[in-house]
Amino acid sequence: MMAFSARKNLLTICDKTVGDDTIPTIHGLRSISMGWVILGHTCIVSFKYSDNMSYRLLMEKEFLFQAINNGPYSVDTFFFISGLLVSFLYFRTTAKHDINKLTKSTGLTSNFLEFVGMIVxxxxxxxxxxxxxxGVVQVAMKWFNSNSLFEPPSTDHINCPKYWWRNLLYINTLFPVKDMCMLWSWYLADDTQFYILGAVLLIMAVKHFWTSFGLLITFLISSWATTAYIAYTNMHIPNEDDPLALFDKIYDKPWTRLGPYLVGMAVGWILFKTDCKIHMKKVTVVLGWLISISVLAFLVFGLYGSKIGRVSGAAYSSMSHTAWALGLAWIVIACSTGYGGYVTKLLSWSLLYPFSRVTYCAYLVHPIVIRFTAMRLDSPVHLGFDMVVSNISFINSKN
Structure with a gap:
């Protein structure tokens, strides 16, 4: 019953300490990225229920607004973190415990039971x-569909009763987005599918490391090629099209978003293998930080005002998500091995730990809060800087 104790859970969430065998930098990345996700979703809903949609077109031409347009990279951060933690924790566990003793079996039977245990x-x-x-989404959207002046942003009240089983199996991204229940659950489906693949690679890596590594590289290259092909055949230009223009073909599909997860797995193995102790020369550290910051900044702001062709657009679409993860990889490795300086202090700031611990529930809940706020209005919102700031402040206070 203590698991349902509000006091105990609040104390656990607000605890400003972490174990010595954890990666504190992850908490900062997780907290900042969750804020970025909420910001992007707030803007999307605000645009939908506004009376001056043309204001969005003006804002999209602003340099700083590229941080909103390129908000999807925040999700790549979560994929990267997931892959990193799964890999790091798995190798650390297998180093401390005999899996055969835990499963009370050997060989393929032990591997199968281990896999089932991880999935369950x-x-x-x-x-x-x-x-x-x-369930809350289904009931709330059904009520708003009948009682709000505005149409719900998606048909959850229709789709959820029909297709909830896809969510239960975490396969909803394998079906058309028009039939999806709880649209933002696409991330959970992809992340779970990546976890299943990652579990197979990790179990294999214990005895057949290079085979597992070869498969990881194969999956990574296949993801690049598939994304490039889809982007090219659909004439997708990243800095001209709406970021969600190909949601059903590129944005939510696991084969196009796999790269950051695999990079995270590789980083997790590196941190485990080195025990977070890597000696680097000063020039290496300086170059690493310069390249990392440059790559991340370019991905967010680099295409502003530029013109790229069909081939370049396809190449950018296929490589950009992995490039984002590689930029984060340096940050995590440098901060975890003593080369992060003030960045380490920021990302490991104990004040961020409570926010980091509730990111999963915040991800689940915040779209409902945003929709509830918008659909209770008695008139459309009027887009403007003051409105955006006040709405974001309100949503963050509710989460």
Whole structure:
């Protein structure tokens, strides 16, 4: 019953300490990225329920607004973190414990039981809050569909009763987006599919490391090629099209978003193998930070005002998500091995730990809060800087 104790859970969430064998930098990346996600979703809903849609076109021409347009990279950060933690924690666990003793078997039977255990553990951990929120979404959107002046932003009240089982199996991104229940759950589906693939690679890596590594590289290159092909055949130009223009073909599909997760897995293995102790020369550290910051800044602001062709657009679409993860890889490695300086202090700031611990629930809940705020209005919003600031402040206070 203590698991349902509000006091105990609040104390756990607000605890400003972490274990010595954790990666504190992750908490900062997670907290900042969650704020970025909420910012992007707030803007999307505000645009939908505004009376001056043309204001969005003006804002999209502003340099700083590229941080909103390129908000999808915040999700790549979460994919990267997921892959990193799965890999790091798995190798650390297998180094401390004999898996054969835990499964009470050997060989393929042991591997199979280990795989099943990993999947069941993840399913139980994620699904309870996920499906509680899914039920809230279905009921709330059905009520708003009948009582709000505005149409719901998606047809959850219709799709959820029909297709909830896709969410339960975490396969909803394999079907058309028009039939998706709880649109933002696409991330959970992709992340779970990546986890299943990652579990296979990790179990294989214990005895057949190079085979597992070869498969990881193969999957990575295949993801690049697939994304490039889809972007090219659909004439997708990243800095001209709406960021969500190809949601059903590129944005939510696991084969186009796999790169950051695999990079994260590689970084997790590096940190485990080196025990977070890597000696680097000063010139290496300086170059590493310059390249990392330059890559991340270019991905957010680099295409502003530029013209790129069909081939370049396809190449950019296929490589950009992985490039983002590579930029983060340096930050995590440098900060975890003593070369992060003030960046380490910021990302490891104990004040961010509570926010980091609730990012999963914040991700599930915040779109409901945004929709509730918008659909209770008695008139469209009027887009403007003051409105954006006040709405973001309100949403963050509710999360």
């Amino acid at each position: 553990y993840r399913f139980c951990r994620l699904t309870t809050p996920y499906f509680f929120i899914l």
